[in-house]
Amino acid sequence: MYVINGAMASPYSMKMRALFRYRRIAHIWNHGAAAQAAQSEVKAPVIPVIQYPDGSFHNDSTPVASKMARLRSLRPSGRRSPLLVAISTTVPRFVIFLPVALGSNHGTYSAEVAPLGGAATDPNVAPLRKE
Numbered sequence: 815m816y817v818i819n820g821a822m823a824s825p826y827s828m829k830m831r832a833l834f835r836y837r838r839i840a841h842i843w844n845h846g847a848a849a850q851a852a853q854s855e856v857k858a859p860v861i862p863v864i865q866y867p868d869g870s871f872h873n874d875s876t877p878v879a880s881k882m883a884r885l886r887s888l889r890p891s892g893r894r895s896p897l898l899v900a901i902s903t904t905v906p907r908f909v910i911f912l913p914v915a916l917g918s919n920h921g922t923y924s925a926e927v928a929p930l931g932g933a934a935t936d937p938n939v940a941p942l943r944k945e
Contacts, residue, residue: 816841819852820862826875827862832878876903 818834818841820827830899834841844852853859855871863873872878 815867817844817852817865818842818847818862819844819865820844824861830862830864830875830878833882863868873878890919 816839818827818830820830820843821839822828822845831841831843831910849861849863852863852865852871853861853873855865856863856873858873862875863871864878865871872881
């Protein structure tokens with residue numbers, strides 16, 4: 815039987831728990847001390863940690879979900895289009911670069927730019943338009 819070692823506050827643990835319930839796969843839900851003990855069985859100590867019936871431990875939720883889709887063909891969870899599969903596996907890898915691509919200093923004003931077209935706040939900088 816599969817064992818999900820997770821935490822109630824973890825969205826990835828809830829994702830795996832919901833996936834197992836949706837596909838009607840028998841499993842045991844562990845949280846608390848039992849889940850912390852399972853973290854020592856994997857390379858990266860993050861939750862959820864899924865224990866397979868053969869005794870092996872896995873903890874990256876997206877590859878585990880994909881593997882479960884291949885192993886257990888009960889109630890597919892969608893994404894049959896190759897394009898959607900490519901997008902769903904590629905986009906999360908590049909989301910971490912969005913702040914760099916968008917400029918990590920958005921929301922701040924430089925001294926040369928007046929907020930909302932008004933006068934510049936620095937008295938040494940000329941206004942954007944003559945008043």
